[in-house]
Amino acid sequence: MTLPKVVRGRAWKFGDNIDTDQIIPAKYAIYSLDEKELGKHAMEGVPDRDTWASQVTQGDIMVGGSNFGCGSSREIAPVAIRGAGISLVIADSFARIFFRNAINMGYPIMQSPQAAEAVEDGDELEVDLEHGIIRNFTKGDEYRCEAFPQFMNELLRMGGLVPWVRKQLEERRRMAASRG
Amino acid sequence: MGMTMTEKILARGAGRESVRPGDLVLAKVDFAMGHDLTIPPAGKIMREQMGAEKIWDPDRVAVTQDHFQPAKDAASATLGRLTREFSHQMGVKWYFEVGQGGICHTVLPENGLVLPGELVVGADSHSCTYGALNNFATGIGSTDLACVFALGELWFRVPESLKFVYHNRLKEWVEAKDLILYVIGQIGVDGARSKAMEHTGEALRHIDMEARLTMTNMAIEAGAKNGIMEFDQVTKQYLDGRAKRPYTPVTSDADAEYEKVFEFDVEKVELGVARPMSPDNYAPLSEVAGTRLDQVFIGSCTNSRITDLRRAAAVLDGRKVAPGVRLIITPSSHQVAIQAEREGLIGTFLAAGAAWTTATCGACLGGHMGVLGEGEVCLSTTNRNFPGRMGHPKALVYLSNPAVAAASAVTGVISHPSEVLEKMPAGLA
Numbered sequence: 001m002t003l004p005k006v007v008r009g010r011a012w013k014f015g016d017n018i019d020t021d022q023i024i025p026a027k028y029a030i031y032s033l034d035e036k037e038l039g040k041h042a043m044e045g046v047p048d049r050d051t052w053a054s055q056v057t058q059g060d061i062m063v064g065g066s067n068f069g070c071g072s073s074r075e076i077a078p079v080a081i082r083g084a085g086i087s088l089v090i091a092d093s094f095a096r097i098f099f100r101n102a103i104n105m106g107y108p109i110m111q112s113p114q115a116a117e118a119v120e121d122g123d124e125l126e127v128d129l130e131h132g133i134i135r136n137f138t139k140g141d142e143y144r145c146e147a148f149p150q151f152m153n154e155l156l157r158m159g160g161l162v163p164w165v166r167k168q169l170e171e172r173r174r175m176a177a178s179r180g
Numbered sequence: 181m182g183m184t185m186t187e188k189i190l191a192r193g194a195g196r197e198s199v200r201p202g203d204l205v206l207a208k209v210d211f212a213m214g215h216d217l218t219i220p221p222a223g224k225i226m227r228e229q230m231g232a233e234k235i236w237d238p239d240r241v242a243v244t245q246d247h248f249q250p251a252k253d254a255a256s257a258t259l260g261r262l263t264r265e266f267s268h269q270m271g272v273k274w275y276f277e278v279g280q281g282g283i284c285h286t287v288l289p290e291n292g293l294v295l296p297g298e299l300v301v302g303a304d305s306h307s308c309t310y311g312a313l314n315n316f317a318t319g320i321g322s323t324d325l326a327c328v329f330a331l332g333e334l335w336f337r338v339p340e341s342l343k344f345v346y347h348n349r350l351k352e353w354v355e356a357k358d359l360i361l362y363v364i365g366q367i368g369v370d371g372a373r374s375k376a377m378e379h380t381g382e383a384l385r386h387i388d389m390e391a392r393l394t395m396t397n398m399a400i401e402a403g404a405k406n407g408i409m410e411f412d413q414v415t416k417q418y419l420d421g422r423a424k425r426p427y428t429p430v431t432s433d434a435d436a437e438y439e440k441v442f443e444f445d446v447e448k449v450e451l452g453v454a455r456p457m458s459p460d461n462y463a464p465l466s467e468v469a470g471t472r473l474d475q476v477f478i479g480s481c482t483n484s485r486i487t488d489l490r491r492a493a494a495v496l497d498g499r500k501v502a503p504g505v506r507l508i509i510t511p512s513s514h515q516v517a518i519q520a521e522r523e524g525l526i527g528t529f530l531a532a533g534a535a536w537t538t539a540t541c542g543a544c545l546g547g548h549m550g551v552l553g554e555g556e557v558c559l560s561t562t563n564r565n566f567p568g569r570m571g572h573p574k575a576l577v578y579l580s581n582p583a584v585a586a587a588s589a590v591t592g593v594i595s596h597p598s599e600v601l602e603k604m605p606a607g608l609a
Contacts, residue, residue: 017369017458019566022573026545029217030248030255033224045568067370070403071566072545073305075221075321096374096405097305101321151204151335161323165230165330172331 003108003156005130007087009060013121014046018064019071020098022046024080026072038076039083056085061127063119064091069098078102078109088127090134090145092116103152106160110134114143182433184341185408186376189316189430193299193336201340201439210298210315211240212328215284216256216263217247218303218321223266226326235270236332242274242293243267244284247541252548270329282513282539285309285481289393290515292422296411296429301328306481306563308399311408312392314415314429316376318406339376339405340439346381348447352609353597355491356391357483357561357581360398362449365462367442373403375439378432380410383446389418390485397482398563401459451596453559454579457567465584468594475558476501476589477570478582479510479537480544483561486519488582491608493525495586495601501533502592508550510537534589546571559594561585 022045024038031037043052062081068091069077078101081089089102092113102109108129115134119125123138132145148156155164183191183198191199193207214222226232235241243263251257260278267275274293281287285306288294296314301307303325310317320334328334344363350356364371377399384392392409399407409415411429419427451465478484478492489511501507509529511517517539520526529536535549543550544562552558552571558578560570565577578594583604587597597604 017566019564019569021545021564021566021569025568025573026247026547027551030253030259032217032221032259045573047567047573050573067373067403070369071305071400071564073303073307073319073321074217075323093370093373095370095403097319097321099374100324104321104323104327149204149337161327162225162229165232165327168331169230169232 003106003129006126006128007059007061008126009087010057011061011063011119011121011123011125012056013119014062014064016065017067017070018046020069020074020077021071023069023077029074029076032076035079035083038080039085042080042084053084058085059087060085061125062086062089063116064089065116066092068094070095073097075101075105078105078107082107090115103155104161106156108156110145112143112145118143181437182435184376184378184432184436185314185430186316186341186378186406187338189297189299190336190338199338201338203338205336205338206333207299207336208333209301209328211294211300212325213242213284213288213302213304213307214325215244215246215304216249216259218325219243219266220259220262221322222303222325222329223262225323226329230326230330232330235272235329238271239273241272242276242284242288243272244276244281244287245278246281246283247545248547249540250278250538279538280514282511282516283481283541285397286485286512286516289313290513292419292424295419295423295425295427296415297427301334305400306397308404308407309393309397309481311399311406312389312396313419314409314411316406316408319400339374341376341378342372343378343380343438343441345441345443346379346383346446347443348383348445349386350383350446350449353451353583353604354449355581355583356387356394358452359446359449360395361452361454361462361579363444364398364402364460367402369401369458369460370403372399374405377402377404377407379407384409385412388487389414390487394482398459401563451584453594454565456576456578457565459564459579465594465596468578469596471578471594472557473505473559473588473592473594474556475550475552476505476507476585477543477550477558477560477562478585479508479512479542480562481512482563483582484510484512484516486516488561489516489520489525490523491604492582492586493528494605494608495583495597496532496534496590497528499532499590499600501589505589505592507532507534507589508537508543509534510542510549511539513539543570545569559585559588
């Protein structure tokens with residue numbers, strides 16, 4: 001799984017402090033190992049957005065406010081959003097565990113207060129992940145994203161924490177073999 | 181330049197002389213925890229995707245069956261089984277079966293498994309609870325936990341530290357829960373986002389370990405990475421005869437750097453609640469008194485340890501739950517339940533007309549045994565009241581301390597405990 005260079009899609013706008021129980025109500029944690037099923041229920045806990053998942057087209061983009069993904073540590077939050085077909089989440093800021101989980105999964109997220117403020121529901125966006133630029137075709141605007149530390153970019157580029165751990169384990173095995 | 185407790189623990193874990201806020205480090209983990217919702221994905225990722233065959237150190241891992249256990253439905257039974265099988269196959273030393281453990285964040289401290297100076301991670305957001313015991317403890321995801329299981333290490337961004345200094349003493353009736361709700365009300369649910377909350381000041385000397393755990397438990401509700409407290413006599417007494425490993429306490433240097441210092445005169449803090457639908461929606465109790473209730477829930481890793489149940493029992497003793505209200509009491513661990521039985525608290529609860537359940541997370545996360553329906557109003561001693569947390573997105577949840585919850589169950593509306601009990605007995609206040 002490698003990161004796409006450019007993503008294009010419709011924006012789905014959400015507010016501040018969208019917490020993990022709204023992203024995926026805890027009752028669906030029974031589907032922890034089933035991304036598609038989780039996706040069907042994504043954002044169901046946001047009041048009056050309970051049919052949202054059925055309206056998403058594969059590749060659409062989510063735009064949240066500040067402290068996006070606060071609350072629980074459940075990794076099923078970003079998994080459910082991905083399962084619903086969202087290709088990328090942009091927010092004013094992310095809660096730390098949601099942030100970690102997305103990066104660890106190799107799932108692209110971007111921090112852009114500019115975009116979070118300006119983008120409206122339904123806008124057509126194009127996101128250049130390599131250069132951290134968001135273009136809004138509906139409004140004719142362009143927004144910048146905040147840069148992540150290099151290690152996080154590396155993780156995202158290699159597909160998350162899984163390939164990184166595999167590499168570490170291989171290294172350790174090689175070291176053990178050469179000692180043995 | 182000096183370091184904070186949090187920085188010292190991360191520096192030691194990373195094998196470095198010093199670290200600064202913003203540094204990314206790879207640090208060794210001293211203890212790791214997972215439960216029935218986070219172990220199944222972590223186990224799968226570790227074995228099938230990362231290709232690891234065993235846990236780095238099974239003696240330093242705890243697993244609890246607490247979120248949807250005893251299994252609330254067939255799918256939860258599968259998660260329970262996967263959690264059980266993984267723990268047994270990996271030789272996890274601190275595996276807590278249904279009926280023998282309870283909620284992770286009560287079970288780990290009461291068994292002396294998370295200790296001063298240590299770097300602790302848990303695949304649950306309230307893992308920050310353990311920081312009251314002078315360690316760095318933070319919540320992580322399942323892929324994170326799989327990484328820790330495989331390598332015994334994990335990446336961390338060293339957080340900026342915020343210092344909270346508490347002066348004076350809490351007033352009668354006012355508990356640590358009221359204080360932390362007040363603090364979160366002041367700084368907001370993202371007021372400490374990704375940062376360390378260091379709690380200090382003379383007020384803490386009069387706050388016992390269980391109440392301290394309530395305060396660090398809610399660090400995540402301000403968005404914090406961890407909550408941490410100094411080591412003192414209260415910490416030492418709690419750990420004597422309990423700690424499973426030798427430990428080395430850690431202190432912040434006098435010249436450590438804080439991004440911001442907050443000072444509070446805790447004597448001015450009133451009994452309070454978090455109103456729907458956010459933990460930072462603080463209001464003094466007087467502003468919401470009289471609010472009609474459908475359900476009162478005393479439970480969770482925040483406020484259902486033995487001291488919490490004693491205060492609830494003092495309020496409920498010889499009284500009845502109001503008609504039209506249901507009171508559900510869920511102890512946070514099996515040990516707490518055993519102690520409550522010894523002290524006769526369970527009899528008091530049952531006589532009052534409360535439902536007494538087994539130790540589980542239960543209603544707190546809308547799992548089972550007290551899920552709320554549309555439009556229902558609940559007063560809860562838990563930690564989080566975002567929309568849908570305890571059931572229907574249009575249910576309304578207020579957060580309070582256990583004495584307020586018990587008193588409100590008796591009157592049927594949000595009430596000051598002094599309305600039903602003249603004075604909290606000495607030793608419980």
